[in-house]
Amino acid sequence: MPADNTSPNFAPTLSSANAGSDFAMPTVGYGTMLFPEPERAVGLVVHALESGYRHIDTARKYGSEQWVGEGIRASGIAREELFVTTKVTEEDAHAADFARSVDTSLEALGLDYVDLLLIHWPQSRVPLAETLGALAKAKRDGLARHIGVSNFTIALLDEAVNICPEPLVTNQIEYHAYIRQDRLIAACKRHGLLVTCHVPLARGTLLGDPVIGAVAAAHGKTAAQVALRWLVQQPDVAVVPRALEFSEIEENIDLFDFTLSEDEMERIGALRDKNSRLVDPEVRRPVWDVG
Numbered sequence: 001m002p003a004d005n006t007s008p009n010f011a012p013t014l015s016s017a018n019a020g021s022d023f024a025m026p027t028v029g030y031g032t033m034l035f036p037e038p039e040r041a042v043g044l045v046v047h048a049l050e051s052g053y054r055h056i057d058t059a060r061k062y063g064s065e066q067w068v069g070e071g072i073r074a075s076g077i078a079r080e081e082l083f084v085t086t087k088v089t090e091e092d093a094h095a096a097d098f099a100r101s102v103d104t105s106l107e108a109l110g111l112d113y114v115d116l117l118l119i120h121w122p123q124s125r126v127p128l129a130e131t132l133g134a135l136a137k138a139k140r141d142g143l144a145r146h147i148g149v150s151n152f153t154i155a156l157l158d159e160a161v162n163i164c165p166e167p168l169v170t171n172q173i174e175y176h177a178y179i180r181q182d183r184l185i186a187a188c189k190r191h192g193l194l195v196t197c198h199v200p201l202a203r204g205t206l207l208g209d210p211v212i213g214a215v216a217a218a219h220g221k222t223a224a225q226v227a228l229r230w231l232v233q234q235p236d237v238a239v240v241p242r243a244l245e246f247s248e249i250e251e252n253i254d255l256f257d258f259t260l261s262e263d264e265m266e267r268i269g270a271l272r273d274k275n276s277r278l279v280d281p282e283v284r285r286p287v288w289d290v291g
Helices: 038-050 066-073 095-109 128-142 152-164 180-188 212-220 223-232 246-253 262-274
Strands: 055-057 083-088 114-119 144-150 168-174 192-198 237-239
Touching: 038 055, 038 066, 038 083, 055 066, 055 168, 066 083, 066 095, 066 237, 083 095, 095 223, 095 262, 114 128, 114 168, 114 180, 128 144, 128 152, 144 152, 144 192, 144 262, 180 192, 212 223, 212 262, 223 237, 223 246
Parallel strands: 055 083, 083 114, 114 144, 144 168, 168 192, 192 237
Antiparallel strands: none
């Protein structure tokens, strides 16, 4: 049976200074990048929803939208209880291509709208104003309730906020305990945007870290739970970890029955000086901010 709203694994929601009173994005979402074979994918989405997740993060580029839609329908959970995010690839940055991509995503998902639509990556060969205009039109047409960007640098974020016809609510970025993003996070805060963290566990590379391990042992939690808790305990930060095992799905949302001390937050925060960027595709990366 689906989890109910009294479940300890129900993630609290975040609001955005730029969104209306109907905006409530769950702090923990289920990420579906590099998803497994179809026969397993639907079951993983269903299990996430049964475990208390109400935010599912997908993208046209991931190839997981169909399985997300099937999982939602198989779960029996009402559409209005869910928060679904998808993204338009930079290859569809021109307005007409962008609109077709949104229609294709909704068809694959089997939904009339998504709760959050993001520009997946910036595209230097297409005027940003054109892409943002198409993003805003999708919102005005009722295909997306809210809009945002992903992998935008400070300069790109400043430009986007200034020219987008509709308010943006988040920048989805690589952020975890092994990368320092202080300046970009400050820019998001300045613009009233939430930070959504992709690869929040650094693709598993930080799970053997001795600092995180010691904190986890002190709380009777796993390294993954401590690393995720460190993120969501920061103001206006959400996470969308991927998990391919039922146990990991349950583990990644079980974050709200403990609190890290100020000293523990600082000890883990010091690990950011490693500055290990994992998502850095040469064909689409912008010039990244430092620090």
